[in-house]
Amino acid sequence: MDPIDVHLLRELERGLPVVPSPFEEIGKRLGLNGDEVLERIRHLKESGIIRKFRARIDQRKVGIIANALVAWKPAGAGNGDLGKLLAAFPSVTHCYERRPVPGRWEYTYYTVHHDYSKEQVLDDVKAVAEQIGGPEYLILFSTREFKRVPNVRMRENGGGVP
Amino acid sequence: MSGSSLPVLDQTDLAILNALQDDLPLVSRPWKAIADRVGITETEILSRTKMLEIAGIIRGISPILESRHLGLHAATLVALHVPEERVDEIAAVISSYAEVSHNFQRDHYYALWFTVAAQNGEGIQKVLDEILKRTGIPAADVLDLPTMKKIKIDVRFSFLPAQSREISDGSD
Numbered sequence: 151m152d153p154i155d156v157h158l159l160r161e162l163e164r165g166l167p168v169v170p171s172p173f174e175e176i177g178k179r180l181g182l183n184g185d186e187v188l189e190r191i192r193h194l195k196e197s198g199i200i201r202k203f204r205a206r207i208d209q210r211k212v213g214i215i216a217n218a219l220v221a222w223k224p225a226g227a228g229n230g231d232l233g234k235l236l237a238a239f240p241s242v243t244h245c246y247e248r249r250p251v252p253g254r255w256e257y258t259y260y261t262v263h264h265d266y267s268k269e270q271v272l273d274d275v276k277a278v279a280e281q282i283g284g285p286e287y288l289i290l291f292s293t294r295e296f297k298r299v300p301n302v303r304m305r306e307n308g309g310g311v312p
Numbered sequence: 313m314s315g316s317s318l319p320v321l322d323q324t325d326l327a328i329l330n331a332l333q334d335d336l337p338l339v340s341r342p343w344k345a346i347a348d349r350v351g352i353t354e355t356e357i358l359s360r361t362k363m364l365e366i367a368g369i370i371r372g373i374s375p376i377l378e379s380r381h382l383g384l385h386a387a388t389l390v391a392l393h394v395p396e397e398r399v400d401e402i403a404a405v406i407s408s409y410a411e412v413s414h415n416f417q418r419d420h421y422y423a424l425w426f427t428v429a430a431q432n433g434e435g436i437q438k439v440l441d442e443i444l445k446r447t448g449i450p451a452a453d454v455l456d457l458p459t460m461k462k463i464k465i466d467v468r469f470s471f472l473p474a475q476s477r478e479i480s481d482g483s484d
Contacts, residue, residue: 159375159377162374162375163374163375164372164374165365165372165373165374166336166342166372166373166374168343168358168361168362168365169343169358170341170343170344170354170358171340171341172342172343173340173342174340184340185340188338188339188340191338191375192338194375195338197381198378198381199377199378199381199382200375200376200377200378201375201376201377201378201465202335202375202376203335203336203338203373203374203375203376204332204333204334204335204336204373204376205329205332205333205370205371205372205373206370206371206372206373206374207329207333207369207370207371207469208368208369208370208371209469211367211368211369212321212329212369212469212471214469217416219416219418219425233461233463234463236463236464237463237464242464243464243465243466243467243468244464244465244466244467245463245464246389246459246460246461246462246463247459247460247461247463248388248389248457248458248459248460249457249458249460250457251455251456251457254455255455255457259463260389260457264469288420290418290419290420290425291418291419292416292417292418293416293417293418293419294399294403294416294417295415295416296403296404296406296407296415296416296417297406297407297412297413297414297415297426298413298414298415298416299413299414300374300376300377300413301379301384301387301413301414301427301429302377302378302379302382302384302429303410304377304382306410307384307410307411307429
C-alpha cells in the first residue's frame with residue numbers, strides 16, 4: 151500500500167459519490183483518472199485490505215430495532231465446532247471466539263442477532279440452540295446504543311499505515 | 313413502532329437496499345450496473361439512493377477494511393458492571409476513545425459492553441487501564457474477553473416486500 155492508496159481509502163471512506171461516474175469523481179480529488187482508481191481498488195481487494203465494498207445500512211431506521219449479543223458455553227471439553235455451527239446460521243451476523251475469564255465467565259462463543267422485535271430474536275436464538283444440541287447460552291439485548299462505527303476508520307485509527 | 317413516520321419504502325427502495333449490500337461492481341458506471349440488475353434506470357437509482365442517504369437509512373457506500381492489514385492486530389470485548397446512575401457518564405468516557413468502535417448498554421448485571429481494537433495487546437491494555445482509572449471502576453467489575461478468532465462477520469439485512477414498514481425516526 152502506497153501513500154496514494156492511503157489517500158484513496160480516506161476518500162472512499164467518505165462514501166461513494168452518488169453520481170454516474172463515481173470513480174472518476176474520486177479520481178479528480180487525487181489526480182488520477184477513473185480507470186486508475188478502479189485498478190487501485192481492485193488491487194486493494196485482491197490483497198485483502200478491502201474486505202467488501204458495500205452499503206452500510208442503519209437497520210433501526212427500517213424497523214429492525216432488536217439487537218442481541220448471545221454468549222454461548224461449549225457443552226464440554228473439545229466442543230470446538232460450536233463456533234462453526236453457530237456461524238452457519240444466516241440469522242447470525244457476527245460470530246467470534248473469545249477467551250473466557252476462568253471461574254467468572256465461561257462463555258467462549260459470541261453471536262449477534264438482529265430482528266424487528268425482541269420476540270423474534272428470542273425465537274430465532276431458541277431455534278438455533280435446539281438445532282445444535284442445546285448448549286447453555288445467555289442473551290444480552292441492547293437497550294441503548296452509545297457508539298457504532300466501523301472498527302477500522304482511516305481517519306481515526308488506521309493503525310500502522312504508512 | 314413509535315415515532316413520527318416518514319414515507320413508506322416501496323418495493324424498488326427495498327430492492328435497491330438489497331442490491332447495495334452486495335459487493336459494488338468495480339466498473340466505471342457502477343450505478344448503471346446496479347440499476348440494470350434492479351430493473352430501473354441509472355437516473356432513478358441515483359435519485360432514490362440520495363433520498364435513502366438523506367433519510368439516514370444508507371450510512372454510505374464504502375469499503376469495509378480488514379483490521380489486521382491496517383495494523384490493528386488485537387481486539388477485545390469488554391463488559392463493565394456500572395451503577396445505573398453512572399451509565400451515561402461512563403459510556404461517554406468509553407465512547408471518546410478512537411480505539412472503541414461499538415459501545416452498547418445491555419440488560420445484564422454487566423451493563424456496558426464495548427469493543428476495543430489496537431495495534432497490540434499493550435495498546436488495548438493502555439486504553440482499558442485509562443478508562444478504569446478515569447471512571448474508578450474496580451477490576452473486579454470488568455470482564456475482558458479478547459478476540460481469539462473472528463469466525464463470521466456478515467452483516468446483511470434481507471428486505472422482503474412483505475417486511476416493508478414505515479420508517480420510524482428511532483433515536484440514534
